[in-house]
Amino acid sequence: MLAMVLAPLIQGVINRTKAVAAGRVGQPLLQTYHDLWKLLRKGAVYSQTTTWVFRAGPVVGLAAMICAIALLPFGAFPALAPFAGDLVMAAYLLALARFFTVLAALDTGSSFEAMGASREVTFSALAEPALFLGLAALARQTGTLSLTSMLGSVSTAMWMRAAPALGLTIAGLGVVFLAENARIPVDDPTTHLELTMIHEVMVLDHSGPDFAMIQYAAALKMWLLGAVIIAIAVPWHSGNPLLDGGCAIAGMFGLAVVTGIIESSMARLRLLRITQLLVAAIVLSGLALALVRR
Amino acid sequence: MSTLLIAVLSFGAGAIGALVFANRGRGSTICGVGGILIGCLCGIVPAVRVVLGEPSQSIRMAWDVPYGSLFLELDPLSGFFLIPVFVLCALAAIYGADYLEAYRGRKALATPWFFFNLLVASMVVVILARNGVLFLMAWEMMALSSFFLVTYEDEKESTRQAGWIYLVASHIGTAFLLVLFILLGRASGSLDFDRFSASSGAGLLFVLALVGFGTKAGFIPLHVWLPEAHPAAPSHVSAVMSAVMIKTGIYGLVRVMMLLGAPQAWWGWVLCGIGLSSGVIGVLLALAQHDLKRLLAYHSVENIGIIALGLGVGTLGLRAGLPAVAAMGFAGALLHVLNHALFKGLLFLAAGNVVHSAHTREIDHLGGLLRRMPRTGAIFLIGAAAISGLPPLNGFISEFLIYLASFKGALTLDGVNSVPMLATIGGLALIGGLAAACFTKAFGIVFLGQPRSEHAEQAHEVGLAMVIPGVVLAAACILIGLLGASVVYSMTPLISEVTGLSATIVRTSLSTAAHSIALVSITSGALVGIATLLAIGRAIALSKRSVSTNVTWDCGYAEPSRRMQYTASSFAQPLTDTFDLLLQTHRVVIAPRGLFPKEASLATETPDPYQEYIFRPLFRAIGRDLLLLRPLQQGQVQLYILYIAVTLLLLLLWQLA
Numbered sequence: 001m002l003a004m005v006l007a008p009l010i011q012g013v014i015n016r017t018k019a020v021a022a023g024r025v026g027q028p029l030l031q032t033y034h035d036l037w038k039l040l041r042k043g044a045v046y047s048q049t050t051t052w053v054f055r056a057g058p059v060v061g062l063a064a065m066i067c068a069i070a071l072l073p074f075g076a077f078p079a080l081a082p083f084a085g086d087l088v089m090a091a092y093l094l095a096l097a098r099f100f101t102v103l104a105a106l107d108t109g110s111s112f113e114a115m116g117a118s119r120e121v122t123f124s125a126l127a128e129p130a131l132f133l134g135l136a137a138l139a140r141q142t143g144t145l146s147l148t149s150m151l152g153s154v155s156t157a158m159w160m161r162a163a164p165a166l167g168l169t170i171a172g173l174g175v176v177f178l179a180e181n182a183r184i185p186v187d188d189p190t191t192h193l194e195l196t197m198i199h200e201v202m203v204l205d206h207s208g209p210d211f212a213m214i215q216y217a218a219a220l221k222m223w224l225l226g227a228v229i230i231a232i233a234v235p236w237h238s239g240n241p242l243l244d245g246g247c248a249i250a251g252m253f254g255l256a257v258v259t260g261i262i263e264s265s266m267a268r269l270r271l272l273r274i275t276q277l278l279v280a281a282i283v284l285s286g287l288a289l290a291l292v293r294r
Numbered sequence: 295m296s297t298l299l300i301a302v303l304s305f306g307a308g309a310i311g312a313l314v315f316a317n318r319g320r321g322s323t324i325c326g327v328g329g330i331l332i333g334c335l336c337g338i339v340p341a342v343r344v345v346l347g348e349p350s351q352s353i354r355m356a357w358d359v360p361y362g363s364l365f366l367e368l369d370p371l372s373g374f375f376l377i378p379v380f381v382l383c384a385l386a387a388i389y390g391a392d393y394l395e396a397y398r399g400r401k402a403l404a405t406p407w408f409f410f411n412l413l414v415a416s417m418v419v420v421i422l423a424r425n426g427v428l429f430l431m432a433w434e435m436m437a438l439s440s441f442f443l444v445t446y447e448d449e450k451e452s453t454r455q456a457g458w459i460y461l462v463a464s465h466i467g468t469a470f471l472l473v474l475f476i477l478l479g480r481a482s483g484s485l486d487f488d489r490f491s492a493s494s495g496a497g498l499l500f501v502l503a504l505v506g507f508g509t510k511a512g513f514i515p516l517h518v519w520l521p522e523a524h525p526a527a528p529s530h531v532s533a534v535m536s537a538v539m540i541k542t543g544i545y546g547l548v549r550v551m552m553l554l555g556a557p558q559a560w561w562g563w564v565l566c567g568i569g570l571s572s573g574v575i576g577v578l579l580a581l582a583q584h585d586l587k588r589l590l591a592y593h594s595v596e597n598i599g600i601i602a603l604g605l606g607v608g609t610l611g612l613r614a615g616l617p618a619v620a621a622m623g624f625a626g627a628l629l630h631v632l633n634h635a636l637f638k639g640l641l642f643l644a645a646g647n648v649v650h651s652a653h654t655r656e657i658d659h660l661g662g663l664l665r666r667m668p669r670t671g672a673i674f675l676i677g678a679a680a681i682s683g684l685p686p687l688n689g690f691i692s693e694f695l696i697y698l699a700s701f702k703g704a705l706t707l708d709g710v711n712s713v714p715m716l717a718t719i720g721g722l723a724l725i726g727g728l729a730a731a732c733f734t735k736a737f738g739i740v741f742l743g744q745p746r747s748e749h750a751e752q753a754h755e756v757g758l759a760m761v762i763p764g765v766v767l768a769a770a771c772i773l774i775g776l777l778g779a780s781v782v783y784s785m786t787p788l789i790s791e792v793t794g795l796s797a798t799i800v801r802t803s804l805s806t807a808a809h810s811i812a813l814v815s816i817t818s819g820a821l822v823g824i825a826t827l828l829a830i831g832r833a834i835a836l837s838k839r840s841v842s843t844n845v846t847w848d849c850g851y852a853e854p855s856r857r858m859q860y861t862a863s864s865f866a867q868p869l870t871d872t873f874d875l876l877l878q879t880h881r882v883v884i885a886p887r888g889l890f891p892k893e894a895s896l897a898t899e900t901p902d903p904y905q906e907y908i909f910r911p912l913f914r915a916i917g918r919d920l921l922l923l924r925p926l927q928q929g930q931v932q933l934y935i936l937y938i939a940v941t942l943l944l945l946l947l948w949q950l951a
Contacts (some may be wrong), residue, residue, distance in 0.1 A: 044841050045841075049744055085697065092685055099679065111858055129723040133720050139704070
C-alpha cells in the first residue's frame, strides 16, 4: 500500500536532484501526482489503426505491476502472500507487462514505436539473466527462495561476512534498475527526439487515463526494483516496524538521489554500447554468485 | 488396454476407408476424420486413468518374429504421452478436414488421410510398445507416414528437398536406435523391454539413445530437419508433428533412461548442456526467420531445449540424492511436454489459418490481420503469451517448476555441482526474454499495424471448423495455467515411476511445489481481476468524456505510407546483430550512393548454420567419397550375379574357417 502511494514521489526526487545539480529550481516534488491527476480527468484519442490490444496494454501493464508489488516485502512489512519462488513470479509479471506494452506499441503501426519496442525487447532480454542471476546470488547467500525471507534476512552480520558478493549483487541489480526503468545511461526520459527514445516512444500514442496508467505503472516498477536493491543495501533491522519502514523509505529516496546524480553527471550511451553494459551486468551477477560460499 | 487396441484398429480402419472411398466425394475425408475421432475418444479414457494412478495394464502375445513377444503395456509414462497425442490428433483432424478442402480437385485427398491415420496409429504403438522389434517397426512407420505427409505438395521443389532432408535425418537416427536395442538385448537374448539388462556400458547406451531419439526430438545440432519439414507440411500435419510427434523422441529418451537404472552425473550435465544450447540457439534462429511456420519450427527446438533442461536438472537431483529437485525437475520437463503440445499445436493451427487466407507465410508481407481475422488473432495471442512462459498461462507453470528445481538445487549443492543449476536459471531467463521478443515480433508484425501487401489486405476470417480446435487448445492453456497446482499434484504416480522414488517422497516434494503454484495461480487470478476492474474503471471514466480517433502520430509527415512500417527483420535486427556470432546472418546490401541516390536495398537471410557449415559439407564429402564405388555399378545383370556368387563364396569360406 505504502508503495502504491509513495511510488510517484521517487520520480519527483530524481527530478529535483537533477534540477539542483543543474542549478535550477526544478518542478515541485509532487509533480508526478499532478500529472497523473490531470491525465485521469482527460478524454482519450485512439489511433485508427489500433485494436483492442492497444487498449489492453496499459490495463494489463498496471495490473501486472500491482500484483508484483504485492509480492514484495518492504522494510519490516512482509509481502501479502510470500511463497517459495515468488521472485520468479514477480520477474515474469514484469515480463507480462512488457509483452503487452510492446504489442500496444506495434498495434499503432508507427515505425517510431516499433523501433522503441524493438530496443525494449532487446535490452530486456539481456537484463533478464542479470536480474535472475542477481536474485540467485541473493537466494544462495540467504538460503531461501521467497522475496520476503530473502530480503528480510540480509543483515549487517551478513555484510561483514560476504560484503564482496553483496556489493556485486547490488551493482548487477543496479544496472538492471537503470535499464528496466529507462534511465540514463540506457535511455533518456527527457529526450525530445522520437528516434532516440526507448520507453517513451513506445507510449507516444497513449493519451488520457491510459497514459496515466502507464506513468503510474512505470513509477511502481521503479519502486519495485529499487526496493530490492534498498533491502540489500540498507540491512539494519531494529525490530520496530515504524523505524525500519522509515529507514527503507529514506533508502528509497537515497537511491533516487543517486539516480539523479548519475543522470546529471553522464550522458546516454550509444545504443550499441548498452548491450555491453548489460552483458557487464550479467558478469557482475555471475561473479557475485561465484563468490557466494555455502 | 483393450480400448486402446480398439483405438489403434479404428485408426487403421480410417486409413483403409480413406483409400476405399477415394472416389466418392467427401468419402475419404469422412472415413479419415471419423477413424481418428472414434479412436481418440476411445483411447483418451484409459490414458487419463492410468496417469491418475490406476494400475498399469499389459498384453503379451507370442508372435513369429524372433527375440521376444508382441508386448504392449500402458503405464503412467505411456499414458501421459498418449494424452496429448489423442487430444492434438483429434483436433488436427477436425481442422484438416476443412484445410484440405482447398486442395480438392487439384490433389488427391485420400492419401493424406491414409497417411495421417497411419501416423497416429504408429505414434500410439510407439508409446505402448515394450519390444524392440515392435518399437522400431512402429518408429519406422511413423517416420515414413509423416514423410509422405510432409511431401504432400510434392510439386514444389522446396517441399521435395525438405522431405529428403527429413527422410535422411530420421533414418540416421533410427540407425543409432537399432544399435541401442541390439546392445540392450544382447545379454538376455530377448528384445522385450522387461528383460533388458544394462549392467555394463550404460554410458554408451545413453549416448546412443541421446543421438537416436535426439534426432527425432530436435536437439541441436540434430535439429536440421525440423525447420525444413514443418513449414513444408500442411498446417494440421505441422501441428501434429511439432506438438506430439517430436515428443516421441523425449518419450524414448526417458524410457531408455528408466531402463538403464541409476543415472550418472554426467548425463545430467550433458542434458543441461544440450538444453541450454538448443534453447538459446533455437530461439535466436527463430528470431531471425521471416517465414512464420519456420519461426514456429525453430521454437520447437527451443522448447525441446527447455524440456532437456528440466530432465537434466532432475537427473542431477536424483544423482545428488535430492528428491525434491529430482521430482520438480522431471515434473517440470514432462509438464512442459504437455504444455508445448497444447500451445504449439494452437500456434501452428492459427498460422495455418493465416497461410490459408493470406496465401503467404512471409511475415514481412503480412500485417493488420487482427482486424480481418479477429478470432484467429485472439487465439494466436494466447498461444504466443503461453509459449513465452508468461503468467497466467500454462507455459509459466512448467517453467516455474524447472526454475524452482534449479533454485533448490543451487541452494543445496556446492562448488562445481551447482554450476548446471545456475546455468539453467540464467539460461531460462535469457530464453524467456528472447522468446518474448520473438513472439511480440510474430504477433505484432503479422496481426497488428496495417497490411503490408495486397495478400494481407484481402485476408478474411476462416470457417468455424478451423477456429474451434484452436479455441479448445487456448482454453486448455488457460485452464492448466489456473489449475496448475492440482495438475502438478496429480503427476505423483508418473514422477514416482520415472524417478524410481517412492510415492510418498514424490508426493511430499510435489505438494510443496503445488503450494507455490497454487499461490502463483491466486496471484494470476488477482491479476485478471485487477485488469478487469481497471478496464471497467476506464470505461466508466471515458463514458462521459470525448473519445475520438485519429491517425497514428506520424511526426508531421504528410503522406505516411504502409511501407514505412517497421518489419519483422528490422524489429529483430538489434538482437540478431548482438548474437551474430551464433547466427551467421547473410546480408546483401546495396548502399545509397551519390548525391541523389536512386536505389538502395537490404536483404538478410539466416540459413541454419549447422546445415550450412556442418551437414552440407559433411554429406558432400561423403557423396564424393562414395563416388569411388561407382565403377561397381555397371548395369549388367551378369556382373551383379557375379557379385552375389562371390559374396556367397566368401560367406561359405568364413563359415568353414
